[in-house]
Amino acid sequence: MRLARVVAAMAALAAVACQTKKPEAEGQAGPAPAAAPSAERILVGHIGSMTGSEATFGQSTDNGIKLAIEQWNAKGGVKGRQLALKTYDDQGKPEEAAVAATRLVVNDKVNVLLGEVASSRSLAMAPIADSNKVPMITPSSTNPRVTKEKDQVRPFVFRVCFIDPFQGTVMAKFARDDLKVTRVAILRDVGNDYSMGLADYFLAKFKELGGTIVDDQSYKAGDQDFKAQLTAIKGKNPEAIYVPGYYTDVALIARQARELGMKQPLLGGDGWDSVKLYEIGGKAIEGSYYSNHYASDDPSPRIQDFVKAYQARFGSIPDGLAAMGYDAAMVAFDAMSRASEPSGVPLRDAIAATKDYAGVTGVITIDSNHDANKPAVVVEVKGGKSVYVTTIRP
Amino acid sequence: MTEFLQHVVNGLSLGTIYALIALGYTMVYGVLKLINFAHGDVYMVGAFAGYYVATALDVERSPSLAKALVVFVGSMAVCGALGFVVERFAYRPLRNRPRLASLITAIGVSFLLEFGFQLPSLRSQAESLESALFGFGLRLPDFLHRLALALPDSFPPGPTPRFFPEPFERVDWTVLGGVHVSNYDVVSLGVAFAFMVGLQLIVYRTKFGTAMRAVSFDARTAGLMGIPVGRVISGTFVLGSVLAAVAALLVAGSRPRIDPIMGLMPGLKAFVAAVFGGIGSVPGAMVGGLVLGFSEEMVAGYTVSSFRDGIAFAMLILVLLIRPEGLFGRVTVEKV
Numbered sequence: 001m002r003l004a005r006v007v008a009a010m011a012a013l014a015a016v017a018c019q020t021k022k023p024e025a026e027g028q029a030g031p032a033p034a035a036a037p038s039a040e041r042i043l044v045g046h047i048g049s050m051t052g053s054e055a056t057f058g059q060s061t062d063n064g065i066k067l068a069i070e071q072w073n074a075k076g077g078v079k080g081r082q083l084a085l086k087t088y089d090d091q092g093k094p095e096e097a098a099v100a101a102t103r104l105v106v107n108d109k110v111n112v113l114l115g116e117v118a119s120s121r122s123l124a125m126a127p128i129a130d131s132n133k134v135p136m137i138t139p140s141s142t143n144p145r146v147t148k149e150k151d152q153v154r155p156f157v158f159r160v161c162f163i164d165p166f167q168g169t170v171m172a173k174f175a176r177d178d179l180k181v182t183r184v185a186i187l188r189d190v191g192n193d194y195s196m197g198l199a200d201y202f203l204a205k206f207k208e209l210g211g212t213i214v215d216d217q218s219y220k221a222g223d224q225d226f227k228a229q230l231t232a233i234k235g236k237n238p239e240a241i242y243v244p245g246y247y248t249d250v251a252l253i254a255r256q257a258r259e260l261g262m263k264q265p266l267l268g269g270d271g272w273d274s275v276k277l278y279e280i281g282g283k284a285i286e287g288s289y290y291s292n293h294y295a296s297d298d299p300s301p302r303i304q305d306f307v308k309a310y311q312a313r314f315g316s317i318p319d320g321l322a323a324m325g326y327d328a329a330m331v332a333f334d335a336m337s338r339a340s341e342p343s344g345v346p347l348r349d350a351i352a353a354t355k356d357y358a359g360v361t362g363v364i365t366i367d368s369n370h371d372a373n374k375p376a377v378v379v380e381v382k383g384g385k386s387v388y389v390t391t392i393r394p
Numbered sequence: 395m396t397e398f399l400q401h402v403v404n405g406l407s408l409g410t411i412y413a414l415i416a417l418g419y420t421m422v423y424g425v426l427k428l429i430n431f432a433h434g435d436v437y438m439v440g441a442f443a444g445y446y447v448a449t450a451l452d453v454e455r456s457p458s459l460a461k462a463l464v465v466f467v468g469s470m471a472v473c474g475a476l477g478f479v480v481e482r483f484a485y486r487p488l489r490n491r492p493r494l495a496s497l498i499t500a501i502g503v504s505f506l507l508e509f510g511f512q513l514p515s516l517r518s519q520a521e522s523l524e525s526a527l528f529g530f531g532l533r534l535p536d537f538l539h540r541l542a543l544a545l546p547d548s549f550p551p552g553p554t555p556r557f558f559p560e561p562f563e564r565v566d567w568t569v570l571g572g573v574h575v576s577n578y579d580v581v582s583l584g585v586a587f588a589f590m591v592g593l594q595l596i597v598y599r600t601k602f603g604t605a606m607r608a609v610s611f612d613a614r615t616a617g618l619m620g621i622p623v624g625r626v627i628s629g630t631f632v633l634g635s636v637l638a639a640v641a642a643l644l645v646a647g648s649r650p651r652i653d654p655i656m657g658l659m660p661g662l663k664a665f666v667a668a669v670f671g672g673i674g675s676v677p678g679a680m681v682g683g684l685v686l687g688f689s690e691e692m693v694a695g696y697t698v699s700s701f702r703d704g705i706a707f708a709m710l711i712l713v714l715l716i717r718p719e720g721l722f723g724r725v726t727v728e729k730v
Contacts, residue, residue: 190700260400
C-alpha cells in the first residue's frame with residue numbers, strides 16, 4: 001500500500017514536470033526544421049493571448065506577423081538573414097505575459113519583442129524590455145502609459161497605433177456629430193487599464209462637446225450577468241451606451257441589453273474587433289458602432305493587396321489586429337534594415353527614426369513619445385460584419 | 395417602480411442559482427463538518443459536461459426538448475460521479491485526521507479542477523510531447539502515435555471561454571408595464587424550486603434523508619445504530635453535486651459563457667449564502683441564497699456597481715460578527 005502511494009506521488013511529480021511552458025510554434029510546420037543555422041537567423045519574439053477570453057487578438061496578430069515575416073523572407077530576409085518567429089501564449093494574463101517576456105529576452109535572446117495587444121499585458125512586459133535593452137513594439141495597445149509613464153518616455157517601448165486620449169475623442173465626436181445624441185451612458189470594465197482609460201477620455205470629450213453622461217456603471221471582465229447594471233442604465237434612458245470593453249463581454253452585454261428591451265445602439269473601441277463578436281453577439285450587436293485602426297472594405301490598393309495576401313495565406317479576412325500585427329512587424333524589419341545592428345540600441349534608434357512609413361493601417365511616423373499619430377475609422381456592425389462608416393483624423 | 399420590479403426578477407433568478415449551489419455546501423458540512431471548497435468547481439464541471447453533451451448531440455443546429463433533457467441528465471450524472479470520486483479519493487482517507495487536512499485538500503481539489511481544465515487539450519499535449527521527443531531524436535512506436543491521435547481534442551477545454559448553445563428558442567415577455575421576463579427565467583425558476591422541494595422531501599421524508607440527518611447529529615452513534623455512514627456520506631456528496639450541475643445548466647442557458655474559472659466566484663458566494671442561512675441547515679441555504687441574490691442585485695443596480703462582488707463578503711463579515719450560527723443555525727454550546 002505504501003509503495004503504491006509512493007509510485008502515485010512520483011507519477012504525479014513527473015506529470016507536473018512535463019508541463020513546462022511550451023512555445024507555441026517556431027514558425028515552421030513539422031518536427032524536423034531544415035532552416036539555416038541559427039547564427040544566421042534573426043529571432044523575432046511575439047507574446048499574445050492565443051487562448052483565453054481574448055484569444056482572437058493573439059491569433060490574428062500572430063498571423064499578421066507571420067505574413068510579414070514570410071514576405072520579407074521571400075525577398076531575401078533582412079540584410080541577407082532570414083527571420084524566424086517565436087510565439088508564447090500568455091493566456092490573457094499579465095503575469096504570464098511578464099514571464100514570457102523574460103523568457104524571450106533572456107533565454108531565447110530575441111532581437112525584437114512584438115506584443116501585446118492588451119494594454120494591461122503590455123504594461124507588464126514594458127519594464128522587462130527596458131531593463132534588458134530589447135526594443136519592444138506593441139501593435140495595438142492604446143493606453144498612453146505603455147510608452148510613457150508619468151512624463152518619462154520608456155526608452156525601448158514603441159507602438160504603431162493611436163492612443164486612447166485620441167480614441168476616446170473619436171467616439172465622442174462621432175456620437176455628437178454623426179449620431180447626434182446628447183445622452184449617453186457608460187459601461188466600463190473596472191479591472192482593465194484600456195477600458196478605464198478609454199471611458200475617461202470619452203467622458204471628458206463628450207461633456208466638452210455639450211453632451212451629458214447619464215450613468216457610469218462598471219463590470220468585471222468575466223462577469224456573466226450584467227442585468228443589474230443594464231437595468232439601472234435603462235432607467236436613466238440614454239440614447240446610446242458606450243461600452244469600451246473586449247469582445248467577449250461586449251457581445252454578452254449586447255445580448256442581455258436586448259433581452260431587457262433596450263434598443264439603443266452600443267458604441268465601443270478597438271477591443272470589439274473580433275470575428276467572435278458577431279458570432280456571440282448575433283442580432284444583438286447589429287446597428288452598433290466602434291472605432292478601429294482600419295476597415296477591411298477600404299478600397300485603397302495597399303489595403304486590398306494586404307487583404308488578398310492574408311486571405312490567400314490564412315483563408316479569412318484580416319481584422320484590425322492582424323493588420324496592426326503586420327504593420328508592427330513591417331516597421332520592425334524596416335528599422336532593422338536601416339540600423340547598423342538589428343538589435344539593442346541601434347535598432348531602437350532606427351525604430352524611433354521611422355518616418356512616413358506607408359503601413360496597411362495608415363502612414364506611420366514614430367513621434368517623440370514613441371507613439372504613432374494616425375487617424376481612426378468608425379465602423380458599423382451590419383449583416384454580421386463591420387462596415388466602414390467614416391474616418392476621423394486627430 | 396418598473397426598474398425595481400426588474401431588479402426583483404433578476405435578483406430572484408440569481409438567488410435561486412446561489413441557493414442550489416449553497417445546498418451542496420450545507421449538506422456536506424452538515425454531514426462531515428467539512429467546507430467543500432471544490433464545490434464551485436463541481437458546478438463548473440457540470441457546465442462543461444453539459445456543453446460537451448450538447449455539442450455531441452448538435453443542439454446548436456437542431457435544439458429540442460428531448461435533447462435538452464439528455465443534456466440535463468448527462469451533466470447531472472457526470473457531476474454525481476465526480477462528487478463520488480472526489481469524496482472517495484480525496485476526503486475519505488482523511489476521515490480520521492484533523493479537519494484542517496480535509497479543508498486544505500478541498501482547496502487542492504478546487505485548484506486541480508480549475509487549472510486542470512485550463513490545460514491544452516489532451517491531444518495537443520500528446521502532440522507537443524511527441525515533437526519534444528522528436529527533437530531529442532526519439533520516435534514513438536506506431537501504436538502510441540495512433541493512441542495520441544485518438545485522444546480527445548477538446549478536453550481539457552483550455553482557458554478560452556466556450557459558449558453554451560441555446561437549448562430552446564428564447565421568448566421574451568413584457569409584463570406589468572415594462573418588466574422583461576423571458577421563458578428562460580420562468581423555466582429556471584420552476585426547475586430550481588422543483589429541485590429544492592425535491593431535496594426537502596428527500597431530506598425529511600425518506601430513509602436516506604433520515605440517515606443523513608442522523609449522521610449530521612452524531613456520526614459515531616449513527617454508525618452504532620447500524621447506519622452505513624460511508625455510504626450516506628457518499629450519497630450526500632452525490633446529491634450536492636447533482637444540484638450543482640442543475641445550477642450550472644440553468645445558468646448556462648441564459649448566461650452562456652463558460653470557462654474553467656467560472657466556478658470560483660459563484661462558489662464563494664454560495665458558501666457565504668450557506669453561512670448566512672446557517673451552515674448545516676437545508677432551508678437556511680435556500681433562504682441565504684435568495685437573500686444574497688437579491689442583495690447583490692439591489693446593490694449593483696442602485697449603488698456603485700463595482701460593489702457587486704464585495705457585498706457578498708461584506709455580508710459574510712456582518713453575519714459572523716452579529717449572528718455567527720446564521721439565520722437558521724443552532725447555537726452549539728461546548729460543555730467542558
